Amino acid sequence: MMNLCDIVIILILKKAIAKCEMIAREAERCIILFLQAKETVEIRIDAQEHQGIGLALQDLIRDLSHVMNIQADCRKYLSDVEGFSILVGSLSNPAFSDFLKKKKIDFSDIDGKKEYYFVKSIGEEGRHLVIAGSDTRGAIYGIYEFSRVVLGVNPLYLWTGHAPAPKESLDLGSISLMDGPTTFRYRGWFINDEDLLLGWTGKFDQDFQNNAFTKHAGYANALEPIMETALRLKQNLLIPCSLLDILDPSDEDLVRRVSERGLLISQHHIEPLGVFPKRVRRYWQEKGDVEPLSYTKNPEKYEEVWRLYASRWARYDNVVWQLGLRGMGDKPVWADDPYAPETASGRGQLIAGAIAKQHEIIVEALGHNDFASTATLWMEGMELLKGGHLSFPKETIIIHADFGPTQMLGDSFYEVKREPDRQYGIYYHVAFWSCGPHQVQGTSPQKIYYNLQAAVQQGNTDYLVVNVTNLREMLLGTQYTAAIGWNFGNYQPEAYLQDWSVEHYGQQVGGAVALAYQGYFGAFHALDNRGYAGRMLLMDGMCRRLTVKLVAILNGQPFTKDEIQNKTLLAFDQAEDFISYYKNATGDALPKWDMALNAAHQALQEIDEERREFFTTNLIVQLTLIRALYRTVHHLSVAAEFVLAGSTSEKYQARGRILEALAELQLASVIRMHAEKGKWKGWYDGDVLLNLPDLIRQVRECAGNY
Structure with a gap:
């Protein structure tokens, strides 16, 4: 029989065992x-x-x-x-x-x-x-x-x-x-004018400059990180490159890769059913038919090629089909079709008929009509729809586009009537060639928000595809469009820029970095402020056009008013007016670029070592390049004024200004090398659009004439 002491000992032992079991369970919990x-x-x-x-x-x-x-x-x-x-x-x-x-x-x-x-x-x-x-x-x-x-x-x-x-x-x-997504249903990127990506991943050769956008050998090396990043940012659609030809095995490999990744794939707006107009012409030339190509006169020629391409694209179940009818070189069909109608109603009927036929061909290829399709109203399409001259299959999503040189949705977007039960979306640019932005980002978060808010308010939320060109330069704008495309209520632009700066550069320096980016976006000269402050800005592509034009003037060529999409850029009847405007425009902007560079340099000193390289490539290299382009235009404008004045002494001063412009471009080409380190080696090998080496050559030869 246990005495009281034994009972107490047993109770103590039981308590100790229970406590040990509890500690063991807690330890197990920690492990779990x-x-x-x-x-x-x-x-x-x-x-x-x-x-x-x-x-x-x-x-x-x-x-x-x-x-x-x-x-x-x-x-x-x-x-x-x-x-x-x-x-x-x-x-x-x-x-x-x-x-x-x-x-x-x-x-x-x-x-x-x-x-x-x-x-x-x-x-x-x-x-x-x-x-x-x-x-x-x-x-x-x-x-x-x-x-x-x-x-x-x-x-x-x-x-x-x-x-x-x-x-x-x-x-x-x-x-x-x-x-889950709450705003846009289809959300994706258009990798367009991808000269840098192609030069970086493909084999550079003598034909590259003349055939930049049909060379996709090696492009899969760029496509893989693009797709991974798109999915990490919750995108669901990709137009993987310009002028993809699915009959080319290396190009079909790109389509297969996009499908395997779980992304939807669509086509360039000049590639209905995945075939661009020049490929239609080449198809018939290879058959010995050298007659001028005209959909108006011989629609059956187009339809034969459309059927061929539709049969190949129909192998994949992730296609959002593009419908439409445009001409060569991303121009209206009537630009190179002499038989095309001259009236708006006739042109609308021509395009609507082609779209109806394309829809019919897809149904034939798939064996059913359960598929997604879009019709992108790029430039002339917006006006034709506004005038009531276009019609579409009821299932087709109508895509309204911004005006590329401004990154603004135009008057037609707001004025065109929406059909009940019709699906609508938008095609938007954070990058655009030929006016820019291309090698330098220029579409601010405020502008992006302004336009996507308009799309949401107008009900254009079934589709959002963003032109991001080579992607690397446009990361800030690309990530912002992805964030508010997923949920428009996610971010106001000012808060986004602040959070983005903290996210990528650290809490301590986030405020200084955000100010540096704000200074950068605020330094561009506004060519057009109608309806929005900074509606059209003087960007890198425009600076290239101005440089070439000024060199032509300095070389004695007669001044002409060129016809380009950005009519504001060269809308001058006299050389003197053209020169004076851009001398003053760049002159006014240069102090702002200097202040932006100073703010960026100050922020750089505070950024941790491992974050400095990205800040250098994403802001300082781009800032240095656009600043050099502005200074080049300014020096050449002053030189042109000296030359037009006509005296010998002033022509001598012109040579000095041309040499200063040359020095600016050469310095920019050296600074640009900071963005070509490590895996980015050769990033600018494919630069055939801004083509900085060619600008240097032209300005150097011009200086030689003085």
Whole structure:
């Protein structure tokens, strides 16, 4: 029989055992909740999921390795796992949704929606993590959102070079993320006028300059980081390049890659059914038919080629088909078709008839009419629609475009009547050739917000494609359009610029960096302020045109008023007026560029070492280039005034100014090398649009004449 002392001892022992068990459970909980560096993670995904989810998982595995040196054991079947695991899948896959039901995991919040996702800790003490998408892209977005929020991987890291901070452990016990698109249905990029990307990834040869946009050998090396970045920014559509020819095996490889990534693919607005007009002409020339090509006179010639291309594009189920009829070189069809109607109503009927035929050909190629299609009203199309001269298939999304040289939606956008139950979208530029921006960013967050807000207010929210040219220079504007395209309520422009500066350069220097960017965007000379301050700005492409024009004047060529899209640029009858305007315009802007450079240099001193390279390439190199272009135009304008004055002494002074212009361009070419380090080596090898080497050559030869 136990005495009182024995009972007390037993009670104490029981308490101690209970406490030890509690400590053990707590220790186990810590092991479960905190994933430690150098551990192995079990990942499960059903084998029937779309390949794009698997490719996004490969990126996640790489992210885990970079952040925590964690290895992943990824198996393509669904099963229970002891210890920590990540379960990934889409509700569009019955095997995955059945598995979630079996485990009593509630997915009702995203079920039946488009591109939604949730990322949740589940199970005892949060021992498992589920990344579920309502569909394929929803699952992909969920994977990348986990990388962004939990691992700290910035969506632009492939372009900024900013590695995420290493972590010793991750608290995975209470993760709960859910989101989906709320504003634009289709959201994507148009990689257009991609001379730098092509020169950087392809083999540069003597034919490149004359054939820059049909050489895609090696372009897949650029396409991979573009697609990954697009998906990390929750884009769902891509026009991967200019003038893609699916009959070329290397170009069809690009289409295949976009499909495998889980992205939708569409076509350039001058490529209805994926074929551009010059390719139609070449098709018949290869058959020995050298007659002038005219859709008005011989529509059957176009239709034969359209059927050929539609049959090849129909192999892919992720196509948003482009419909339309334009001429060679992105001009109206009547610019090179002598038989085209001369009246607006006749032209509208011609284009509407071609679009109806294209829609019919797609139905034939697919065997059904359940497909997405767009018609981009670029330039003349907006006016024809406004006048009531265009009609479209009822399922086709009508795309209103901004005016490229201004990045502003025009009067027609606001004035055209919307049809009930019709879908509408917009095509917008954060980059544009030939007036710019191209090698320097110029479309400010304020301008982007102003125009996308108008699109939302007008109901043009079914489609948003953004022209981003070579992407690398336009990261700020590209990321902003992606953010407010996903959810327009996300960011006011001023707050976005501040947050972007902190995100990419750090909390301590964010304010100074934001001021530097504001100074940069505020330094451009406004050519046209109608309706919006800075509606049309003097940008890099315009500066190239002015330089060439001024060199021609200095070389004694007669002054002519050229016909270009940006009519404001050269809308002068007399050389003296032209010269005077741009001398004063650039002269007024130069102090602002100097102040912007000073602000950028001051911010640079405060930025941490590992962030300085991106700030240099994204702002200082671009600022230096546009400042040099302004100074070049200014010096050449002054030189031209001296020459027109006619005296010998003034012509001698003109030579000095021409040499100063040459020095500015040469200095810019040296500074530009700072953007060609590491993996960016050769970034400007394909510069055939701004073509800085050619500008230097022209100005040097001009100086030689004096």
